[in-house]
Amino acid sequence: MTMILPTPTGSSSVTTGEVRLTVRNLRKVFADDPKPALAMLRQGATKAEVLQRLNVNVGVAEASFDIRAGEIFVIMGLSGSGKSTVIRMLNRLVEPSEGEIRLDGRDLTRLSRSDLVSVLRRDMSMVFQSFALLPNRTALENAAFGLEVAGMPRAQRRTAALAALDRVGLSAYADRYPGELSGGMQQRVGLARALAKNPTIMLMDEAFSALDPLIRADMQGELLRLQREDARTIVFISHDADEAMRLADRIAVMEEGRIAQIGTPAEILRSPADDYVRAFFRGVDASRLLRARDLAQPPGSAAGEGFGEHGEPRFRYRTDGAGLFRGVVATGRAGDGATALFGLEPADADAPLQSLLGRVAAAPCPLPVVEADGRFVGVISRAALLAALDRGASAEVRHG
Numbered sequence: 167m168t169m170i171l172p173t174p175t176g177s178s179s180v181t182t183g184e185v186r187l188t189v190r191n192l193r194k195v196f197a198d199d200p201k202p203a204l205a206m207l208r209q210g211a212t213k214a215e216v217l218q219r220l221n222v223n224v225g226v227a228e229a230s231f232d233i234r235a236g237e238i239f240v241i242m243g244l245s246g247s248g249k250s251t252v253i254r255m256l257n258r259l260v261e262p263s264e265g266e267i268r269l270d271g272r273d274l275t276r277l278s279r280s281d282l283v284s285v286l287r288r289d290m291s292m293v294f295q296s297f298a299l300l301p302n303r304t305a306l307e308n309a310a311f312g313l314e315v316a317g318m319p320r321a322q323r324r325t326a327a328l329a330a331l332d333r334v335g336l337s338a339y340a341d342r343y344p345g346e347l348s349g350g351m352q353q354r355v356g357l358a359r360a361l362a363k364n365p366t367i368m369l370m371d372e373a374f375s376a377l378d379p380l381i382r383a384d385m386q387g388e389l390l391r392l393q394r395e396d397a398r399t400i401v402f403i404s405h406d407a408d409e410a411m412r413l414a415d416r417i418a419v420m421e422e423g424r425i426a427q428i429g430t431p432a433e434i435l436r437s438p439a440d441d442y443v444r445a446f447f448r449g450v451d452a453s454r455l456l457r458a459r460d461l462a463q464p465p466g467s468a469a470g471e472g473f474g475e476h477g478e479p480r481f482r483y484r485t486d487g488a489g490l491f492r493g494v495v496a497t498g499r500a501g502d503g504a505t506a507l508f509g510l511e512p513a514d515a516d517a518p519l520q521s522l523l524g525r526v527a528a529a530p531c532p533l534p535v536v537e538a539d540g541r542f543v544g545v546i547s548r549a550a551l552l553a554a555l556d557r558g559a560s561a562e563v564r565h566g
């Protein structure tokens with residue numbers, strides 16, 4: 167028999183794809199001569215300091231991140247924090263002032279316009295918040311627009327556009343004009359237009375923000391459904407914490423032109439980097455989003471619980487040689503040697519926290535968590551549970 171102290175995996179979503187986009191030290195300043203502002207930013211100056219000293223508006227002070235194949239990477243942040251500027255630099259709709267953007271290892275910032283255009287044609291589509299549909303063209307013609315610009319023959323682009331409309335549930339509306347469609351339907355046409363190109367990367371800037379809440383939730387579900395089939399690489403900008411939490415494999419939170427934190431939704435909920443990040447997710451219901459594995463800690467690290475008067479552990483979590491959970495042992499006071507194994511049903515690592523509140527509260531010891539195959543993941547203490555659920559309240563206090 168072996169005792170192991172496993173490290174919790176610490177993430178609710180697994181993104182295993184290779185890195186597709188690498189962004190390093192990307193900056194954008196809006197000035198005829200960007201050099202002085204860039205020099206300040208490299209020294210760590212804030213956007214406000216550059217504005218004050220040089221009267222130059224900074225779009226992005228510094229951004230570095232990797233995006234992996236098949237992941238939905240959500241960028242969040244207050245208005246003016248630089249989200250659109252970042253995403254628009256990825257396809258050079260906005261020309262970076264400096265920095266690297268590598269797509270599959272190739273630096274896009276160094277490509278000639280014509281090389282860039284051919285890369286973008288093959289790999290990237292962008293979906294905007296304003297649906298940006300052409301009013302005098304039908305849904306089908308709008309969906310085919312990107313292909314037309316790319317020079318695809320008519321019959322072929324018609325087939326591709328129809329297939330894309332079908333995928334967003336609009337094939338019956340192919341001959342309708344945008345004015346005859348609801349906002350949600352127009353947004354679907356915008357999505358179909360992006361899909362018709364069959365891009366490996368989709369850039370979506372507040373794509374669903376103009377929709378009312380029910381249709382918006384619908385579109386999020388639609389995107390997740392499509393994503394299960396296609397596994398594209400998606401960069402998605404959102405203002406909305408719930409939307410970000412629902413869609414994201416990972417989230418980057420932007421603050422004043424810099425990235426305040428990058429992490430999985432669970433990582434960010436569990437340990438926000440600062441009060442700005444914490445405030446963003448204040449209203450999010452952590453018990454719905456976090457799973458048992460997100461809170462599981464090695465036994466013994468759960469502060470203030472499961473320990474006797476003298477700091478000795480009151481419980482031991484037994485595993486076999488293969489790391490499979492075998493049960494909990496209650497250890498007696500030092501010296502008396504009494505131990506008892508009790509049959510406590512462990513929690514499934516993927517169980518939503520919400521379903522475990524009662525069990526964590528009622529269990530005599532921190533609740534053990536196991537993988538589906540029985541491997542021991544760690545334990546959830548009452549203290550850890552309360553801390554996770556209490557984020558909102560403490561954030562409020564800190565913000566006074």
Ligand SMILES: Nc1ncnc2c1ncn2[C@@H]1O[C@H](COP(=O)(O)OP(=O)(O)OP(=O)(O)O)[C@@H](O)[C@H]1O
Nearest residue numbers: 196223224225243244245246247248249250251252
């Ligand atoms: N063309 C431009 N000229 C000058 N300043 C600009 C330009 N475009 C953006 N900016 C500035 O860059 C900063 C970042 O703007 P950006 O549009 O990227 O923000 P955002 O996070 O997308 O905001 P929102 O949530 O309102 O869309 C802002 O201070 C903005 O004023």
Ligand SMILES: [Mg+2]
Nearest residue numbers: 249250251371
């Ligand atoms: Mg924007």
